[in-house]
Amino acid sequence: QKEVEQNSGPLSVPEGAIASLNCTYSDRGSQSFFWYRQYSGKSPELIMSIYSNGDKEDGRFTAQLNKASQYVSLLIRDSQPSDSATYLCAVTEAGTALIFGKGTTLSVSS
């Protein structure tokens, strides 16, 4: 059974700090990696996609991928209270659909 592992948290950071969210995956064949944000009671919203090793930046968000270590991370700079949510890591599995981690809950205090 392919797995995607995330620390459940909660991860608590003060406003303006950098939040670092981590994810490991078991399928070495995975090619596509995604980060979703899910507010309480709402559906997941795609915030980042990354397909090759290295960093990808989009505004305050940076996704980092290391396929050799089977590790993907999401950095949120200048964290805001509105960033408080659960962040889901999703990884493609060859032959099927995405596999989602259980998510990390982020709490940003003002």
Next chain:
Amino acid sequence: DGGITQSPKYLFRKEGQNVTLSCEQNLNHDAMYWYRQDPGQGLRLIYYSQIVNDFQKGDIAEGYSVSREKKESFPLTVTSAQKNPTAFYLCASSIGRDQPQHFGDGTRLSIL
């Protein structure tokens, strides 16, 4: 606006009853998916379809059925065989299997 529409937003099921959750998309996406989310849990795949008239079971297909007669529509039926149906059901679509998935607003199903 392009998007994914799920209905109803809330649904209640009586014992022994089958209920159908609707999912419609106007994004011209080929692939569609159904997930179940329980409190504090991640998303678990129920069924997915990559093309019209074809679909595959996910990790927790027992007690559920689907159809894909049109590209835009992928309804999910929760049958009476699903003994613990209370959950948040999410429909998603993507251009292709390895592409980002976009979600509808979800349907909350409860037992009466």
